[in-house]
Amino acid sequence: xxxxxSHPNPGNAKYDRVMKVAAGDKRFKILxxxxxxxxxxxxxxxxxxxxxxxxxxxxxxxxxxxxxYKLKLPPSRVYGVATFYHxxxxxxxxxxxxxxxxxxxxYVKGADKVVEALQNKLKVKSGETTPDGNVSLLTARCxxxxxxxPAVTYDGQVxxxxxxxxxxxxxxxxxxxx
Amino acid sequence: MQLDELKAIAEKKKASxxxxxxxxxxxxxxxxxxxxxxxxxxxTEVKAAGLENDVEVRRVGxxxxxxxxxxxxxxxxxxxxxxxxxxxxxxxxxxxSHLKGGACDVQKGDPQHPFxxxxxxxxxxxxxxxxxxxxxxxxxxxxxxxxxxxxxxxNSESIIDTITKSGLRGRGGAGFPSGIKWxxxxxxxxxxxxxxxxxxxxxxxxxxxxxxxxxxxxxxLEGMAIAAHAxxxxxxxxxxxxxxxxxxxxxxIAIKQAKxxxxxxxxxxxxxxxxxxxxxIGAGAFVCGxxxxxxxxxxxxxxxxxxxxxxxxVKGLWGCPTLLNNVETFANISAxxxxxxxxxxxxGTEKSKGTKVFxxxxxxxxxxxxxxxxxxxxxxxxxxxxxxxxDGHSVKSVQTGGPSGGCIPAEHLDTxxxxxxxxxxxxxxxxxxxxxxDDTTNMVEIAKFYMEFCMDESCGKCIPCxxxxxxxxxxxxxxxxxxxxxxxxxxxxxxxxxxxxxSLCGLGQTAPNPIQSTLRFFxxxxxxxxxxxxxxxxxxxNGTAKAH
Amino acid sequence: xxxxxLTINGxxxxxxxxxxxxxxxxxxxxxxxxxxxxxxxxxxxxCRLCIVEVVGTPKxxxxxxxxxxxxxxIKTESDRLRKYRKMTxxxxxxxxxxxxxxxxxNGHCELQTLAYEQGVDHVRYDYLFPKWGVDTTHERFGMxxxxxxxxxxxxxxxxxxxxxxxxxxAGRGAKSKIISDLNEPWGEADSCTSCGxxxxxxxxxxxxxxxxxxxxxxxDRSHLDYVVTAREKKLWVTHA
Numbered sequence: 001x002x003x004x005x006s007h008p009n010p011g012n013a014k015y016d017r018v019m020k021v022a023a024g025d026k027r028f029k030i031l032x033x034x035x036x037x038x039x040x041x042x043x044x045x046x047x048x049x050x051x052x053x054x055x056x057x058x059x060x061x062x063x064x065x066x067x068x069y070k071l072k073l074p075p076s077r078v079y080g081v082a083t084f085y086h087x088x089x090x091x092x093x094x095x096x097x098x099x100x101x102x103x104x105x106x107y108v109k110g111a112d113k114v115v116e117a118l119q120n121k122l123k124v125k126s127g128e129t130t131p132d133g134n135v136s137l138l139t140a141r142c143x144x145x146x147x148x149x150p151a152v153t154y155d156g157q158v159x160x161x162x163x164x165x166x167x168x169x170x171x172x173x174x175x176x177x178x
Numbered sequence: 179m180q181l182d183e184l185k186a187i188a189e190k191k192k193a194s195x196x197x198x199x200x201x202x203x204x205x206x207x208x209x210x211x212x213x214x215x216x217x218x219x220x221x222t223e224v225k226a227a228g229l230e231n232d233v234e235v236r237r238v239g240x241x242x243x244x245x246x247x248x249x250x251x252x253x254x255x256x257x258x259x260x261x262x263x264x265x266x267x268x269x270x271x272x273x274x275s276h277l278k279g280g281a282c283d284v285q286k287g288d289p290q291h292p293f294x295x296x297x298x299x300x301x302x303x304x305x306x307x308x309x310x311x312x313x314x315x316x317x318x319x320x321x322x323x324x325x326x327x328x329x330x331x332x333n334s335e336s337i338i339d340t341i342t343k344s345g346l347r348g349r350g351g352a353g354f355p356s357g358i359k360w361x362x363x364x365x366x367x368x369x370x371x372x373x374x375x376x377x378x379x380x381x382x383x384x385x386x387x388x389x390x391x392x393x394x395x396x397x398x399l400e401g402m403a404i405a406a407h408a409x410x411x412x413x414x415x416x417x418x419x420x421x422x423x424x425x426x427x428x429x430x431i432a433i434k435q436a437k438x439x440x441x442x443x444x445x446x447x448x449x450x451x452x453x454x455x456x457x458x459i460g461a462g463a464f465v466c467g468x469x470x471x472x473x474x475x476x477x478x479x480x481x482x483x484x485x486x487x488x489x490x491x492v493k494g495l496w497g498c499p500t501l502l503n504n505v506e507t508f509a510n511i512s513a514x515x516x517x518x519x520x521x522x523x524x525x526g527t528e529k530s531k532g533t534k535v536f537x538x539x540x541x542x543x544x545x546x547x548x549x550x551x552x553x554x555x556x557x558x559x560x561x562x563x564x565x566x567x568x569d570g571h572s573v574k575s576v577q578t579g580g581p582s583g584g585c586i587p588a589e590h591l592d593t594x595x596x597x598x599x600x601x602x603x604x605x606x607x608x609x610x611x612x613x614x615x616d617d618t619t620n621m622v623e624i625a626k627f628y629m630e631f632c633m634d635e636s637c638g639k640c641i642p643c644x645x646x647x648x649x650x651x652x653x654x655x656x657x658x659x660x661x662x663x664x665x666x667x668x669x670x671x672x673x674x675x676x677x678x679x680x681s682l683c684g685l686g687q688t689a690p691n692p693i694q695s696t697l698r699f700f701x702x703x704x705x706x707x708x709x710x711x712x713x714x715x716x717x718x719x720n721g722t723a724k725a726h
Numbered sequence: 727x728x729x730x731x732l733t734i735n736g737x738x739x740x741x742x743x744x745x746x747x748x749x750x751x752x753x754x755x756x757x758x759x760x761x762x763x764x765x766x767x768x769x770x771x772x773c774r775l776c777i778v779e780v781v782g783t784p785k786x787x788x789x790x791x792x793x794x795x796x797x798x799x800i801k802t803e804s805d806r807l808r809k810y811r812k813m814t815x816x817x818x819x820x821x822x823x824x825x826x827x828x829x830x831x832n833g834h835c836e837l838q839t840l841a842y843e844q845g846v847d848h849v850r851y852d853y854l855f856p857k858w859g860v861d862t863t864h865e866r867f868g869m870x871x872x873x874x875x876x877x878x879x880x881x882x883x884x885x886x887x888x889x890x891x892x893x894x895x896a897g898r899g900a901k902s903k904i905i906s907d908l909n910e911p912w913g914e915a916d917s918c919t920s921c922g923x924x925x926x927x928x929x930x931x932x933x934x935x936x937x938x939x940x941x942x943x944x945x946d947r948s949h950l951d952y953v954v955t956a957r958e959k960k961l962w963v964t965h966a
Contacts, residue, residue, distance in 0.1 A: 008916065012916065014916065041478075042477075042478055043476065043477045043478035044478060045478035045479075046458070046459070046461055046475065046478055047458075047459065049461070050420070050459055050461065061908055064908060065908060068908075074885075074890075074891030074892070074894070074907075074917060075907045075908040075917070076891055076892060076893060076894035076905055076906065076907050076908070076917075077479075077891060077894050078908070079894065079896055079905060079907070079908045079909050080480055080894035080895055080896050080905070081478070081479065081480055083896040083897045083898070083909075084463060084480040084481060084637075084896075084897070084898050085460075085461030085462050085463050085481070086461070086462035086463065087420045087460075087461035087462035088461060088462075102382070103382030103383050104382040104383035104539075104540070104577065104580065104611065104613045104627070104628075105382070105383045105537075105539035105540050105545075105613050106382075107382070107627055108540045108541060108613060108615055108619060108624075109540065109541070140421065141380065141382055141421075141462070141464065141631070141635075142380070142381070142382035142383060142384070142385075142421070143206075143421050144206065144379065144384070144385035144388040144421065144422060145206055145207050145210060145385070146244075146383050146384070146385050146537055146539040146545070146611075146613075147207045147244020147245050147247065147385070147537075147539060147545045147546050147547070148207050148210060148211070148244060148245065148247065148545075149539060149540075149545075151210065157210070158206065158209070158210035159210060160207070160210050160211050463898070480895070480898075484770070484771070485770075485771035485788055485791040485792075487792075487793075633899065633900070634899060635899070636898070636899040636900070637898050637899065638876060638895070638897070638898045638899045638900065638901075638902035639770070639772045639878075640771075640772050640773070640774050641772070641773055641774055641814050641817055641818060641875075642774055642813075642814060642817070644821075644876070644899055644900055644902070645817035645818065645820070645821045645900065646817055647899075648821070648854065648899075648900050649817060649820065649851045649852075652851075652852060652854075669850060669851070672813070673813070676809075676810050676813045676814075679785075679786055679806075679810065680774045680777055680786060680810050680814065681774070682771060682772065682774065682788075
């Protein structure tokens with residue numbers, strides 16, 4: 001795909017704002033190193049977004065703009081790609097994340113019951129974060145841990161053969177006031 | 179690197195084998211039950227017991243019996259094999275003392291269990307045996323010798339001829355003959371060509387490719403290199419889904435090690451053949467398993483499929499001829515080169531040769547990965563190897579092929595597992611997910627589950643898939659909520675036919691399969707939920723036209 | 727270029743190698759319905775209205791992206807094709823909020839015309855009534871997402887012809903949405919050149935000139951083909 005005709009330059013208000021934010025944050029430097037490693041190639045966009053999400057936790061607008069400016073890609077394309085892939089999050093995640101696998105094997109073994117119990121307890125729907133920003137409840141399409149279904153990932157750690165009770169107990173630890 | 183150097187490393191590694199080898203599964207499944215801690219504890223205990231010179235503590239990939247994990251295999255040099263199941267980190271001490279003749283109350287498994295005994299391992303031959311993070315382990319069992327043979331003794335034509343004669347068909351699901359595909363890429367004009375490995379294993383209920391990548395990454399790399407030589411490519415891409423971080427890190431290690439030994443890179447085995455592999459990480463889009471969408475994703479775009487023809491074999495990545503095969507397909511290559519097409523073709527049926535790896539999961543006693551010859555009756559897999567449904571229930575149906583496949587009812591369990599037979603039953607071989615459902619499973623709910631999946635995963639490009647899946651899901655919801663009539667069911671069937679025949683890519687074309695197959699075998703479950711038609715009522719609640 | 731001979735609906739036609747079925751059919755005055763196709767831009771094969779039957783091929787093929795071959799036998803009309811096309815249009819009507827009576831493009835809408843042509847007299851699927859917004863922040867143009875059928879013609883006009891790439895598609899599946907720059911209000915998208923090509927390319931009333939009221943919005947869709955091919959076809963008057 002072609003780059004835009006008129007690429008933003010210094011003097012453009014959005015460009016200046018993004019570069020000012022980036023100058024004060026070391027993570028943008030690290031991100032730029034990743035882009036450099038990929039020779040700022042357009043096809044490295046997904047790799048770069050992975051790195052950006054790893055560094056910042058989620059992809060906010062100015063971060064996407066920074067990527068677009070540096071890779072010389074239209075912002076619309078960067079946004080289009082970031083929203084096509086469900087691995088990328090454009091909203092901040094909670095302090096803790098709980099991902100229930102809803103692959104077929106987990107589903108037939110009762111993962112839906114686990115999700116239901118968690119939704120009731122946290123009072124959010126899957127895909128949402130509790131209003132206090134403590135817990136994000138997510139579902140996955142299949143994490144490939146079917147042999148130990150149903151599987152739930154708590155803060156990145158996969159736990160095998162989960163029951164609603166076990167899941168509630170686990171997140172109960174997060175809900176306690178520190 | 180020359181062949182004698184390769185063999186020297188292998189011999190040295192073999193000669194250094196210790197009396198006993200303790201193999202701990204460090205695949206994603208067992209790690210979730212702390213097998214990584216267990217592995218460390220075993221090393222500590224072996225050291226504490228002063229057995230370092232006699233006992234090797236080895237990190238291995240998946241042994242297959244995931245439902246019984248974490249697993250620890252014990253190989254004695256004289257040939258005895260033992261297996262421990264459900265091993266906890268604290269069990270390390272007991273296992274090590276057992277090696278010295280002490281008592282041990284850790285649950286013992288049977289390495290001769292039908293789950294293992296019925297398997298024929300080609301793709302998974304080294305899984306659970308070699309250390310996936312140590313290339314020397316792979317070399318010790320003859321790794322990369324097939325690549326050497328292909329580079330020095332064979333040319334493009336003879337390799338493709340061998341693959342064609344072997345009868346190997348694409349293991350991604352559709353079963354296209356690999357030899358023909360390779361031949362097309364080889365013949366397509368173009369100075370630059372690519373080899374792409376599809377590791378975007380998106381079918382829910384399937385983890386064969388994850389296991390192969392985590393357990394034996396070099397096997398896939400070697401297969402890709404042989405393919406590259408055959409079709410005239412010098413650059414490869416391995417597309418792995420982001421949900422598999424362990425597979426990604428092991429591949430990164432494997433590529434680095436292979437490069438260091440000159441088995442990837444420039445002038446491999448001192449021939450003019452160059453081959454580099456880059457990893458591309460997916461980002462959570464099932465549709466990227468479709469080949470043209472996967473290529474768009476590698477190019478850094480939205481993973482939207484495009485019409486075929488032109489096929490990727492003619493016009494693929496950046497418009498260049500591209501060979502695209504699945505992980506399991508590449509994992510078969512080195513064995514075919516080493517042992518010959520006839521040997522490979524001796525497994526399986528007339529039209530489906532070789533073996534297939536399945537992820538046997540769901541309501542079944544023995545969960546895990548199996549590799550069986552094509553043509554094995556489904557009943558043998560489910561009843562003998564899988565042990566049937568647990569808790570006194572009976573098997574109702576077996577789902578194969580994920581969201582693109584169908585449900586095979588219990589009365590058809592004697593069907594041989596091959597591409598044609600499964601197709602006749604309205605299902606597909608698929609990539610190898612096999613989810614067993616018992617008599618408590620509601621088949622309409624299952625169809626709805628898959629339709630919701632397809633609806634969420636539709637890329638939105640073509641209308642039949644984008645809007646059709648939404649309406650099919652909506653109709654299924656109406657049925658399960660007991661709000662639908664016979665007319666709604668008719669509409670659903672009509673939509674299934676339309677979406678199947680008019681969608682742009684494989685996702686849409688196969689999305690109706692779960693509905694069609696459950697309707698074929700479990701129609702009464704749908705009909706039981708229908709409401710009587712109110713006489714004279716309009717077709718739908720909003721059945722008036724707006725196009726005026 | 728070698729010529730290829732083929733038949734469409736039993737009629738023998740000859741065309742240049744590399745031509746698509748759609749081009750050949752149109753040259754022979756055979757009508758094939760289309761929505762995502764627009765002369766002057768790349769074909770994507772997305773709307774599936776131009777599907778045709780090709781003897782010897784089990785699958786239905788989109789006419790816009792299928793290249794002709796010697797001896798091809800093509801059928802552009804059959805009961806099955808008519809049924810599928812009608813269903814495709816019905817699915818579109820049920821997907822978003824296409825209320826012709828209050829639409830700026832009423833009477834000048836390709837979707838509406840096709841519905842008449844294909845005999846869509848009612849929609850059998852439940853209307854989904856999604857709540858999409860209307861973006862009127864641009865000084866000259868507006869975008870009503872409720873009328874959008876996601877054909878991507880505006881995106882292609884913006885990327886391929888204008889080269890501004892202001893427009894793209896965000897999200898996926900039924901939640902896909904045409905965006906401007908970083909999903910900003912159109913008026914704030916600084917890459918937009920206000921050329922209006924997207925507006926001219928729109929088949930429905932989704933993109934419109936501001937100030938148009940019901941039935942007033944006439945898109946000049948041939949404008950794009952003119953922009954692309956005028957030089958090659960020497961369509962302007964030269965003053966020596």
